[in-house]
Amino acid sequence: MDENSPVFAIAVAAELAGMHPQTLRQYDRIGLVQPKRTAGRSRRYSMRDVEQLREVQRLSGEGVSLEGIARILSLENEVSHLRERVRELENALADQVLKAQGRRVFAAGEHGDVIPLRSGTRTQRRTEIVVWRPRRDDEQ
Known part of the structure; x- marks a missing residue:
């Protein structure tokens, strides 16, 4: 309950x-x-x-x-x-x-909106925070 x-x-x-x-x-x-x-x-x-x-x-x-x-x-x-x-x-x-280890997951906009990113792309605005996990050398 x-x-x-x-x-x-x-x-x-x-x-x-x-x-x-x-x-x-x-x-x-x-x-x-x-x-x-x-x-x-x-x-x-x-x-x-x-x-x-x-x-x-x-x-x-x-x-x-x-x-x-x-x-x-x-x-x-x-x-x-x-x-x-x-x-x-x-x-x-x-x-x-x-x-998706080793790839960027999303960027957070300045108003809290979530912006999905493809692997290898960057955000368009400098005010966004990007969360990612660095690639290991054995991944390519």
């Missing part, structure tokens, strides 16, 4: 978050924290949902409006997805490095 598995019924999620179940229903209606639904349309909350509910409660206690909280949660979710994507790309890059 991971943190995104929808396993908690609304009563359990409300207890874990320290809230009333009606509050969770309200947050679902306004799109603040949206749980998954079963085939019978009942709500199922994940541990991540419960953590977000706690964050909503904390931010609300600090005086942040529900609209502000929604924006904060949206940005946090985006950062989480981007981190996951970066991990995927790092793994793909590591695989490429292992497959």
